[in-house]
Amino acid sequence: MSKAQSRDAFEARLRKIGDERYHDKHPFHRLLHSGGCTHDQVQAWVINRYYYQSRIPMKDAAFISRIDDPALRRAWRSRIEDHDGSAEKEGGIARWLRLAEAVGLDPDYVASTRGVLAGTRFAVDAYVHFVREKPLLEAMASSLTEMFAPKIHTERIAGLLEHYDFANKDSIAYFQKRLSEAPKDVAFGLAWVLDHANTLEKQDAAAAALTFKTDVLWSQLDALHSAYVDPGRIPPGAWQPGEGQLERSG
Amino acid sequence: MSKAQSRDAFEARLRKIGDERYHDKHPFHRLLHSGGCTHDQVQAWVINRYYYQSRIPMKDAAFISRIDDPALRRAWRSRIEDHDGSAEKEGGIARWLRLAEAVGLDPDYVASTRGVLAGTRFAVDAYVHFVREKPLLEAMASSLTEMFAPKIHTERIAGLLEHYDFANKDSIAYFQKRLSEAPKDVAFGLAWVLDHANTLEKQDAAAAALTFKTDVLWSQLDALHSAYVDPGRIPPGAWQPGEGQLERSG
Numbered sequence: 001m002s003k004a005q006s007r008d009a010f011e012a013r014l015r016k017i018g019d020e021r022y023h024d025k026h027p028f029h030r031l032l033h034s035g036g037c038t039h040d041q042v043q044a045w046v047i048n049r050y051y052y053q054s055r056i057p058m059k060d061a062a063f064i065s066r067i068d069d070p071a072l073r074r075a076w077r078s079r080i081e082d083h084d085g086s087a088e089k090e091g092g093i094a095r096w097l098r099l100a101e102a103v104g105l106d107p108d109y110v111a112s113t114r115g116v117l118a119g120t121r122f123a124v125d126a127y128v129h130f131v132r133e134k135p136l137l138e139a140m141a142s143s144l145t146e147m148f149a150p151k152i153h154t155e156r157i158a159g160l161l162e163h164y165d166f167a168n169k170d171s172i173a174y175f176q177k178r179l180s181e182a183p184k185d186v187a188f189g190l191a192w193v194l195d196h197a198n199t200l201e202k203q204d205a206a207a208a209a210l211t212f213k214t215d216v217l218w219s220q221l222d223a224l225h226s227a228y229v230d231p232g233r234i235p236p237g238a239w240q241p242g243e244g245q246l247e248r249s250g
Numbered sequence: 251m252s253k254a255q256s257r258d259a260f261e262a263r264l265r266k267i268g269d270e271r272y273h274d275k276h277p278f279h280r281l282l283h284s285g286g287c288t289h290d291q292v293q294a295w296v297i298n299r300y301y302y303q304s305r306i307p308m309k310d311a312a313f314i315s316r317i318d319d320p321a322l323r324r325a326w327r328s329r330i331e332d333h334d335g336s337a338e339k340e341g342g343i344a345r346w347l348r349l350a351e352a353v354g355l356d357p358d359y360v361a362s363t364r365g366v367l368a369g370t371r372f373a374v375d376a377y378v379h380f381v382r383e384k385p386l387l388e389a390m391a392s393s394l395t396e397m398f399a400p401k402i403h404t405e406r407i408a409g410l411l412e413h414y415d416f417a418n419k420d421s422i423a424y425f426q427k428r429l430s431e432a433p434k435d436v437a438f439g440l441a442w443v444l445d446h447a448n449t450l451e452k453q454d455a456a457a458a459a460l461t462f463k464t465d466v467l468w469s470q471l472d473a474l475h476s477a478y479v480d481p482g483r484i485p486p487g488a489w490q491p492g493e494g495q496l497e498r499s500g
Contacts, residue, residue: 020486021486021487027483117469118373118465118466118468118469119369119372119373119469119472119473121376121465122369122372122373122375122376122466122469123368123369123372125372125376125379126371126372126375126376129375129379211487214486215368215371215485215486215487216368216372218368218485218486219367219368219369219372219473219485222369222473222476222477222483222485223369223469223472223473223476225476225481225483226472226473226475226476227472230480230481231475231480231481233277233472233475235465235468235469235472236270236271236464236465236468237271237461237465
C-alpha cells in the first residue's frame with residue numbers, strides 16, 4: 001500500500017480541485033455576476049437552482065440516516081435546520097423563495113419544481129444518491145465544495161447589488177446568511193475528512209468524491225447555459241420565459 | 251377515482267409522448283444523420299453513448315432483481331443477453347466498441363468511460379436509479395422509448411452509410427441488430443404496460459415514466475451538443491478531441 005499524503009499535502013490537493021473545477025469559473029456565473037444576464041436568464045437560474053436548494057436537506061437527512069454516532073449526527077443536523085428553518089418562512093429555502101419573488105416569479109411555481117431542466121434534476125439527484133450510497137468518508141468529502149463557496153457568495157452579493165434592480169438586502173439574504181453558515185460546516189467537514197482519510201486509497205476516494213461534486217455543480221450550469229444562454233435550446237417540458245410569473249396586485 | 255383511459259387511447263397517449271419528445275428531434279441527431287458532424291463530434295458521440303450502452307444491462311439486472319415471477323424474469327433476461335452477449339466480443343456492447351474502433355478510438359479508452367460528460371453520467375445513472383426504485387409498472391414503462399427506436403435506427407443506418415467513411419456493415423452492426431431485437435422487447439413491454447395500467451392513476455404514472463425516459467435521452471444530447479457543437483464548451487475533466495485515439499499499426 002502506498003504511503004498516505006501528509007495532512008497538509010492532502011488538504012492542498014483538495015483545495016486544488018476547487019481552483020481547477022469549482023463552478024465560479026463557469027461562464028454562466030461570470031455573466032450573472034457581471035450584470036450580463038437578461039431578466040429571463042436570472043429567472044431561469046433562480047428556478048433551476050431552487051431544485052438544488054430543495055434537495056440539500058434530503059441529502060443531509062440521507063447522510064444522517066447512515067450515521068450511528070449521535071455526536072456526528074448532531075453536528076450534521078444543523079445543516080438541515082439551516083435550510084429548512086424552524087418555522088415557516090424561515091431557513092435557506094424560504095430565503096431562496098424570497099429571491100424568487102424579488103425577480104418576479106410566483107414562489108408557488110418555483111416550489112413546485114415544474115419546469116426545472118432535466119439536466120438539473122439528474123445532476124442534483126446524482127448528488128443525493130451519492131450521499132445515500134457511498135462510504136461515509138466520500139459522502140462527507142462531497143460536501144467540501146463549501147470550502148470554495150464564501151468566495152463565490154461574496155462575488156455574487158457584490159455583483160447582484162451592483163447590476164440588478166431586484167437585488168437588495170432582503171432579496172439576497174440567502175447568500176449573506178450562507179457566508180456565516182458555511183464556514184462552521186466547512187471547518188467541521190474538512191477536519192473530519194483530513195482525520196479519517198488516513199490511507200492513500202481513502203485520500204484518493206475523498207478527492208474523487210469532491211471532484212464528483214464539482215461535476216454536479218458545473219453540470220447544472222451547463223444545462224442552464226445551453227437552454228437559456230448559448231445556444232438557447234430549451235428542452236421539451238422545461239420552463240419557457242414568461243411562465244410562473246408573480247401576479248402583482250395593483 | 252377517475253375512469254381509466256381505454257387501451258387504445260392510452261397507447262395513443264404513450265405514442266404521442268414519443269412524437270413530441272423523443273430524441274430523434276434533437277438537433278444533434280439531425281446533424282449526425284445528415285453528415286454534418288465533424289470527426290471529433292462523431293467520436294464524442296460514440297464515447298458518451300457508450301456510457302448509456304454500458305449501463306443498460308445494469309438497469310435490466312436491477313429490474314430483474316425486483317421481479318418475483320420467474321416467467322417475467324425470463325422474458326426480461328434476453329435483454330441482458332442481447333447487450334452483454336454470451337461470449338467475449340459478442341453482444342451489443344461489443345458491437346458498440348467495434349463502432350468505436352471504426353471511428354478511430356481506442357476501445358479500451360472508450361470502455362474505461364473516462365472522459366464521459368458528467369451530464370451523460372447523471373442522466374444515465376438517473377435511469378438506473380429510476381428502474382431500481384420505482385414501482386414495477388413505471389420501471390417497465392420507462393423502457394418503452396424502444397417503441398420509437400426503429401425509426402431512428404433506420405434513419406441512422408442510412409445517414410451514416412451515406413455520409414461517413416467509417417460506416418460499413420460491420421462498424422454499424424449495432425444498429426442493424428437493434429432493428430431485430432427491439433421490436434420483440436417492445437411488443438412484450440407495451441402489452442405488459444397496457445395490461446397492468448388498469449386505473450387512470452397508473453396510466454398517469456406510466457406516462458410520466460415514459461416522459462422521464464425521453465428526458466434521459468434528450469439530456470444526454472443536450473450535454474453533448476453543449477460540449478462539442480454549440481457553443482462547444484467542454485466541461486472540466488471531459489474528453490478533449492485527440493484523446494483516446496486508436497494507434498494503428500502500419
